[in-house]
Amino acid sequence: MLSLDRLRPLVLSLMILGLIFGMWALGTMGGSKGQVVDDEYAKLVGAAAATGQKSAFPTPGDFLSKLGGHLADPFYDRGTNDKGVGIQLAYSIARVLSGFTLAAIVAIPLGFIIGMSRTAFQALDPFIQVLKPISPLAWMPLALFTLKDSGVSAIFVIFICSIWPMLINTAFGVASVRKEWMDVARTLEVRPLRKAFQVILPAAAPTIMTGMRISIGIAWLVIVAAEMLVGGTGIGYFVWNEWNNLSISNILTAILLIGLVGMALDFIFARLQRLVTYRD
Amino acid sequence: MNPYLQVQGLAKTFPGVAGSSELVVFDRINFEIHRGEFVCIIGHSGCGKTTILNVLAGLEQPSSGNVFMDGREVSGPSLDRGVVFQSHALMPWLTVRGNIAFAVRSKWPDWSKLQVNDHVQKFIDLVHLQGSEDKKPAQLSGGMKQRVGIARAFAIQPKMLLLDEPFGALDALTRGNIQDELVEIVQQTQQTVFMITHDVDEAILLADKIFLMSNGPHAVIAEIVENTMPRSRTRTTMHHDPQFYAIRNHLIDFLVKRAKAISSGLEPKPVHPVVVQPGILPKAA
Numbered sequence: 001m002l003s004l005d006r007l008r009p010l011v012l013s014l015m016i017l018g019l020i021f022g023m024w025a026l027g028t029m030g031g032s033k034g035q036v037v038d039d040e041y042a043k044l045v046g047a048a049a050a051t052g053q054k055s056a057f058p059t060p061g062d063f064l065s066k067l068g069g070h071l072a073d074p075f076y077d078r079g080t081n082d083k084g085v086g087i088q089l090a091y092s093i094a095r096v097l098s099g100f101t102l103a104a105i106v107a108i109p110l111g112f113i114i115g116m117s118r119t120a121f122q123a124l125d126p127f128i129q130v131l132k133p134i135s136p137l138a139w140m141p142l143a144l145f146t147l148k149d150s151g152v153s154a155i156f157v158i159f160i161c162s163i164w165p166m167l168i169n170t171a172f173g174v175a176s177v178r179k180e181w182m183d184v185a186r187t188l189e190v191r192p193l194r195k196a197f198q199v200i201l202p203a204a205a206p207t208i209m210t211g212m213r214i215s216i217g218i219a220w221l222v223i224v225a226a227e228m229l230v231g232g233t234g235i236g237y238f239v240w241n242e243w244n245n246l247s248i249s250n251i252l253t254a255i256l257l258i259g260l261v262g263m264a265l266d267f268i269f270a271r272l273q274r275l276v277t278y279r280d
Numbered sequence: 281m282n283p284y285l286q287v288q289g290l291a292k293t294f295p296g297v298a299g300s301s302e303l304v305v306f307d308r309i310n311f312e313i314h315r316g317e318f319v320c321i322i323g324h325s326g327c328g329k330t331t332i333l334n335v336l337a338g339l340e341q342p343s344s345g346n347v348f349m350d351g352r353e354v355s356g357p358s359l360d361r362g363v364v365f366q367s368h369a370l371m372p373w374l375t376v377r378g379n380i381a382f383a384v385r386s387k388w389p390d391w392s393k394l395q396v397n398d399h400v401q402k403f404i405d406l407v408h409l410q411g412s413e414d415k416k417p418a419q420l421s422g423g424m425k426q427r428v429g430i431a432r433a434f435a436i437q438p439k440m441l442l443l444d445e446p447f448g449a450l451d452a453l454t455r456g457n458i459q460d461e462l463v464e465i466v467q468q469t470q471q472t473v474f475m476i477t478h479d480v481d482e483a484i485l486l487a488d489k490i491f492l493m494s495n496g497p498h499a500v501i502a503e504i505v506e507n508t509m510p511r512s513r514t515r516t517t518m519h520h521d522p523q524f525y526a527i528r529n530h531l532i533d534f535l536v537k538r539a540k541a542i543s544s545g546l547e548p549k550p551v552h553p554v555v556v557q558p559g560i561l562p563k564a565a
Binding site: 187 | 337356358363369372382
């Protein structure tokens with residue numbers, strides 16, 4: 001049984017959703033089923049694109065039936081430009097996870113070094129400060145030129161955008177491990193490797209995990225834009241392709257799914273974060 | 281008998297901040313501690329008690345002077361000297377058992393899981409924490425946390441135990457209970473102990489010798505008060521001993537008047553601390 005306290009916001013949420021759909025329905029109600037562009041343009045783009053729901057903004061009903069269609073068969077593959085949204089999302093998630101994992105492999109050990117050594121921090125800080133604010137997409141041409149592969153370049157862009165929050169948070173977490181814990185380790189003559197894994201890592205884990213959570217969020221934002229640039233596969237490419245097809249319903253479907261996947265990724269990392277957080 | 285711990289000419293100087301002259305916290309600190317002795321050090325804040333303890337622990341380097349432990353010079357932290365920190369310094373992500381086991385595995389890395397567990401349990405029992413083995417520090421009261429800290433320090437069976445005002449943050453009742461436990465454990469283990477305290481009664485209960493420090497800067501250990509009361513004294517009965525108030529008054533007088541008088545030059549500053557027995561000779565000072 002849901003208690004009243006939990007029921008109230010749920011009802012309110014459903015009402016807001018209803019309101020959105022209601023306004024959407026009102027706004028698209030009078031939409032003509034006829035031709036919506038002028039004759040010349042209709043000739044140019046073909047009747048299908050110029051008339052009916054394909055060019056008009058879809059009604060909620062159109063959208064929901066389209067969404068239902070996508071969800072009923074998400075993994076079909078009928079050639080390069082016609083793949084199910086499930087497959088497109090899988091490509092995007094795979095790219096995000098590989099770029100993110102590579103970034104973690106580099107950022108966490110490097111962050112450890114920066115956090116432990118003032119010299120390393122001072123030496124690397126100018127590079128971090130300059131590189132951090134660069135839009136990850138600005139690296140794309142350079143990546144395409146040097147890596148010569150659009151798929152790998154997309155992964156590189158994810159790598160470069162996820163590395164900074166993890167690097168900075170790891171360094172901060174490691175540098176702020178409490179002196180008393182380090183003193184305990186010193187008086188117990190704990191060897192460096194054991195100290196790193198059994199004192200510093202668990203002490204800094206919540207901060208590191210926060211960095212990872214920020215990174216995965218940014219990576220998921222960036223992958224859509226990156227895939228619009230490199231094309232071929234992925235949910236970003238799907239959005240751009242459907243824009244070229246003028247299928248607003250498909251774009252809306254993709255937008256919704258991007259949101260849901262992003263939420264799921266954040267949820268997973270929030271869980272991991274809770275797992276390593278300690279109460280003091 | 282050679283002293284177990286020998287401190288010679290210890291001094292600590294901090295560089296001056298922003299043009300001011302350097303600060304000599306203490307200099308010419310000389311003392312000895314014999315095996316099995318319980319020593320308390322008393323002095324006002326800022327006289328460098330904690331710094332001395334940290335030097336003994338090897339956590340801080342003195343500006344000059346030497347510390348010898350069992351014939352070997354102390355140059356850094358070592359498993360020979362267990363430390364109980366003022367803030368308990370437990371690792372919050374480990375359980376009670378985990379915290380103590382961490383120390384035990386540091387000392388005996390080759391022990392099996394079973395050996396470690398047995399040893400840990402022994403020390404959990406010693407501080408009466410049965411039933412809380414699998415709790416995290418956040419679930420424990422202040423007194424229980426400090427018990428874990430004590431168990432962790434005792435569990436590595438160090439040559440010497442250093443306690444930095446371990447009961448300062450506890451309420452009077454809890455403090456009394458843990459003091460009793462500490463007396464019991466020290467008697468069982470014959471541990472050599474060096475402890476900082478602000479509590480005069482605590483020092484009289486626990487210590488065989490009480491070191492009195494003058495105020496800083498240029499603080500010294502001015503006197504060593506030998507506790508002539510029998511070791512069987514307890515918290516509940518010791519104030520009936522005629523010696524108790526003689527010793528207590530001597531300590532209070534020192535803290536209230538003489539600590540300052542010595543630092544300001546009104547009283548001579550001894551190079552080697554004067555040994556006194558105010559319990560037996562009431563008018564020692």
